[in-house]
Amino acid sequence: MSEQPITDKKDKSSFSNFISGFAGGLVAVLLVGGIFWSLSEADTNSAEQQDEPVMKQTEGSSIPTTNITYEETNSVNAAVEQVSDAVVGVSNISHLNLWEDSETQGTGSGVIYKKEDSFAYVVTNNHVVEGAQAVEVILSNGEHVEADILGTDALTDLAVLRIPGDKVETVATLGSSDDLNVGDTAVAIGNPLGTEFAGSVTKGIISGLDRAVDVDTNGDRMPDWTTNVIQTDAAINPGNSGGALINAKGELIGINSMKIALTQVEGIGFAIPIDEAKPVMDQLETSGEVVRPYMGISGVDLSSVPARHARDTLMLDESVEEGIVLAQVQPRSPxxxxxLQRYDVITKIDDTGVSSMLELKSYLYRHKQIGDEVTITFYREGKLQTTKMALTEQENI
Structure with missing residues (x-):
């Protein structure tokens, strides 16, 4: 019997230490947290040192101008008038007891999107109502109405509130974000800096579609999810969160959510597309939560694994360049x-290639439901294999 080289044991031990550091950090279903932006200090400093671009006018030249026609202005006025009363303030009250006055943690915006039976329903951002002991909705006429939080979802940063229907006369018309084109008119309505500027309107265009924004769901400043957003240059400021982004017809096409707040950045704001928000709003309204399919794994990108471990420990051929190395498989999970076992390398889910946990979760959450069966293609000790699993809901532990 030949003696196994000691170096193999060292490789396995060091690789185990490498991958264990990631275990539990990227479990596919622990969804708590919010949206974050990061920019390195070096990037910030270098950007601040750059000179601002200057437009020079030579003698005899003319500066291009944009003529805004009466028809266009009138169209925007009509669009705003159609929906403005459906845009409300949302006040997060975080301190309530018998002995002291209540304290308002912050104020955002919301949109009344539905009126049914004796209730009206408001969509806003999760971060607007997060941590609230009570929530008030401030109607366009200034009246404060107590609201019930029906459900929140940190992953999409959405929340649904319910208020008495007899207080509401105007409901926003839902449009389609799938029909948008870059350059289309975009109008943001909300309460920047609080109720003092309630109902503020800013106009711009759709600057970009399908922009990717990372979401940190566990506070470790590592992305656990990537959400698609609409980019617009319509001014969005603190307090606009949860307000309406509408098109030239006055239809709701997005829920304003965030902006890049850096001194060297101007006119880059984001909204959650209404077509992605609709199914989440429906689930929050009816069941109070968003239930997503669960696999029960954590893993790291194969691209982050040192080449010698990929070769000697995972036994992968050099042709295998992308995949997810499993760091942990939850007991009794799908x-x-x-x-599936630790160190298996997943390369496909159904016919879709995956190179990261973000891509895997994106496919699951957007294309699969609880009870669906998926086919997993993976490598184990260098051999290509497949297995099938039925997706389930994560059990509370």
Whole structure:
């Protein structure tokens, strides 16, 4: 019997230490947290040192101008008038007891999107109502109405509130974000800097579609999810969160959510597309939460694994360049039942290639439901294999 080289044991031990550091950090279903932006200090400093671009006018030249026609202005006025009363303030009250006055943690915006039976329903951002002991909705006429939080979802940064229907006369018309084009008119309505500037309107265009924004769901400043957003240059400021982004017809096409707040950046704001928000709003309204399919794994990108470990420990051929190395398989999870093990390298889910946990979760959450069966393609000790699993809902532990 030949003696196994000691170096193999060292490789496995060091690789185990490498991958264990990631275990539990990227579990596919622990969804708590919010949206974050990061910019390195070096990037910030270098950007601040750059000179601002200057437009020079030579003698005899003319500066291009944009003529805004009466028809265009009138169209925007009509669009705003159609929806403005459906845009409300949302006050987060975080301190309530018998002995002291209540304290307002912050104020954002919301949109009344539905009126049914004796209730009206308001969509806003999760971060607007997060941590609230009570929530008030401030109607366009200034009246304060107590609201019930029906449900929140940190992953999409959405929340649904309910107020008495007899207080509401105007409901926003839902449009379609799938029909948008870059350059289309975009109008943001909300309460920048609080109720003092309630109902503020800013106009711009759709600057970009399908922009990717990272979401940190566990506070470790590592992205656990990537959400698609609409980019607009219509001014969005603190307090606009949860307000309406509408098109030239006055239809709701997005929920204003965030902006890049850096001194060297101007006119880059983001809204959650209404077509992605609709199914989330429906679930929050009816069940109070968004239930997503669960696999029960954590893992790291194969691209982050040192080449010698990929070769000697995972036994992968050099042709395998992308995949997810499993760091942990939860006991009694769908992945465990399907026979997946630590150090397996997933390269496909159904016919879709995956190179990161973000891509895997994106496919699951956007295309699959609880009870669906998926096919997993993976490598184990260098051999290509497949297995099937039925997706389930994560059990509360």
């Amino acid at each position: 992945s465990d039942e399907a026979g």
